[in-house]
Amino acid sequence: TQLLEQSPQFLSIQEGENLTVYCNSSSVFSSLQWYRQEPGEGPVLLVTVVTGGEVKKLKRLTFQFGDARKDSSLHITAAQPGDTGLYLCAGGHMNNNAGNMLTFGGGTRLMVKP
């Protein structure tokens, strides 16, 4: 069983602050995805990283995949209230019976106060 530990579980910050969310595992993943979910909606993909050490930027969001492909981080610069939501990391891996599967982390609830 491949597990992804996500931290922190909950984060409440003021608008304009920076933050980092971490996703860690003892297992190697073929890819690492980050999703954001707003209340009453399903998760929506933000980014996929596939190469060890890869860094991707999406406006104020920076995503990094660890060199060993076991961990990832999401950094938000100058957070805004619109960034509020549940952030989920998901590791891609092969399951012999079911093909390529995703394992989701425990989630980080982010609240950005104006």
Next chain:
Amino acid sequence: SAVISQKPSRDICQRGTSLTIQCQVDSQVTMMFWYRQQPGQSLTLIATANQGSEATYESGFVIDKFPISRPNLTFSTLTVSNMSPEDSSIYLCSGRDRGLNTEAFFGQGTRLTVV
């Protein structure tokens, strides 16, 4: 990415009854999944819905309690049977193509309350 329409969006049900949740995808998708989620928490995989065959259930979930249908590559249903208050949760369906590192897309979720 594909769009999944999930219904109902919410329901309040009496204990002992059953509820069927439907998901319709606007294009064919290789894999479909059903998840359960407590508000503000992560996703717990219930089962993989297999087209034309029995679903593959995760540990702790059984077919008698959560029968799943997938008659074709664009549609799936999940039934929550003989409900109890412990079944109150958000249920989400998801679709994903089989290729490596593909995106998972989700329905809007069904918020179920059992009274």
